[in-house]
Amino acid sequence: MGRTLAEKLWDGHVVRSAEGEPDLLYIDLHLLHEVTSPQAFEGLRLAGRTVRRPDLTLATEDHNVPTIDQDKPIADLVSRTQVETLRRNAAEFGVRLHPLGDIEQGIVHIISPQLGLTQPGMTIVCGDSHTSTHGAFGALAFGIGTSEVEHVLATQTLPQARPKTMAVTVNGSLPAGVTAKDLVLTLITQAGTGGGQGYVVEYRGPAIEELSMEARMTVCNMSIEWGAKAGLIAPDQTTFDYLEGRAEAPKGAAWDEAVEAWQSLTTDDDAEYDAEIVLDASTMTPFVTWGTNPGQGVPLGGVVPSPEDFEERNDQVAAENALKYMGLEAGTPLRDIKVDTVFVGSCTNGRIEDLRLAAEIVQGRTVAPDTRLLVVPGSVRVRLQAEEEGLDVVFKEAGAEWRGAGCSMCLGMNPDQLAPGERSASTSNRNFEGRQGKGGRTHLVSVPVAAATAIRGTLSSPADLPPAPEKGV
């Protein structure tokens, strides 16, 4: 019988396997950031161990970094200590670091693909659950905890139980104005936050093949939000075109050899998945969350549901808690919900295509008077590219705040936070209680919905906007 893509990737990295034990997997790339690594380095130091493969390790500063005054010392002393600890650890253990101020600095899941380090057929880990992003290239990529970070630093391997495999087949094409973000939010609401648990998920089908590399990353990024171990998309010409010529991509004969190997990274026709979900992209619409987990979503054209709409008692209780926390009443049309802050950014939607899409919508328009629009590029390179294209001017003229690169308001570890009771429309990945600031209320949305919401001040899609007064550049 044939093998799935996930099985091929797995089998290609087994260093050792034994009955009754997890497989020992080799790790091709280990990404680090300041929050989940300090205790791992400390563990190495205490045990007198070294980093086995610094040449397969890359670190950056993203979670804590401020997005203004990036040339000044970090004002929050505890954040500064954490960032400085990473700098000391990287120097001591010989790890390549892209610190604040470096042209390659940015959100770890944005810089690695951008550098061309994320390639098909690899195993990639990071002490960060959104490592699933890299699966968009046909790599097996998943988030790990700090003990595992220490393990990978010391051994370049990780003991892992073999996961099950699932196909998410998306037929049809996404309608105009409906994005990869809407696709994955629709999927998560349908499957539930635990629906992918224990599976490596392969996204496939015509709607997935049509997505750009960046949109594929958005889909794989949110795999963890429905519990999947990892998300994957088989590499194809779109993948190769994205990679060719990037700084760390293979060159010359090595490139040809690599592409030939990568072309075999598909699921065999006669392979079987342990489970499959089939979706039709052509019926999808802009999709937003109303609750406090990413599985509590509805189409933007819908209304806030009532706890009684759910069959299971647990879901009813979760809905009651969520409505209370979110300050929402059942039956309210989503489009009537007023939003205080719009956040465009994060490892989910902080790439150049996202910023272009947002700029296209705000061009010639003005952010609503009581609404704040925060645009945070995912990396320094994304920021520079956007500035070269004049997108920063478009945002600033519309009244938006244009910031430096980092995780920013996705998780509010830096000063970019919601105030208690403040409501956001956010292109990020988690609407958990307090995620964007204590007491903050988050609606997860796509980039077009975020941009349109910033203009109207209530949850909106671009179709709700009157024509822009001036034609764009």
Next chain:
Amino acid sequence: MEKFTSHTGIGVPLRRTNVDTDQIIPAEYLKRVTRSGFEDGLFAAWRNDESFVLNQPAYAAGSVLVAGPDFGTGSSREHAVWALQNYGFKAVLSPRFGDIFRGNAGKAGLLAAQVDEKVVQRLWDLVEQHPGTEVTVDLESRTVRAGEGPDAVEDSFDIDDYTRWRLLEGLDDIGITLSSEAAIEAFEKTRPAYRPRTIA
């Protein structure tokens, strides 16, 4: 890591589903560079509410957390496990755990025991009716026990064989892997040359 064979302690009912790791410990508490002191961030938002279970004296010294399905979803932060341990928890019972959380718990020595949803319901009822009731989690026999008489709960829990063995023996994962050094070296020789390196 300390060996874990069996633990008996006060059961704490957390009547919640989808307790993500942002709820277990919010991001603002993740800035420490040590492995201790995270108990102040444990369930930080909920602890502002006087009626929250850990604010009730009968449960404040609890060490066995009983939670609804999808406990520990979301962020990979191992700080969630450390916060529970630093507070005094030795075991968490739930019908379903987030994958990364369960892995982290196994590495750090917190028992994440997967139990049937009905068991959670019965334990919630029992420890709420009799606050302070002790719950025993026996890793050797993979059983959970609590109470006496007609309300008594006794059932099995799931944990994978390998994690169970490591917890029972208190073994350091890295030490185990380093005994496969030769296999790692052999594998490294087979890696394709086109794979990227971060340092030339």
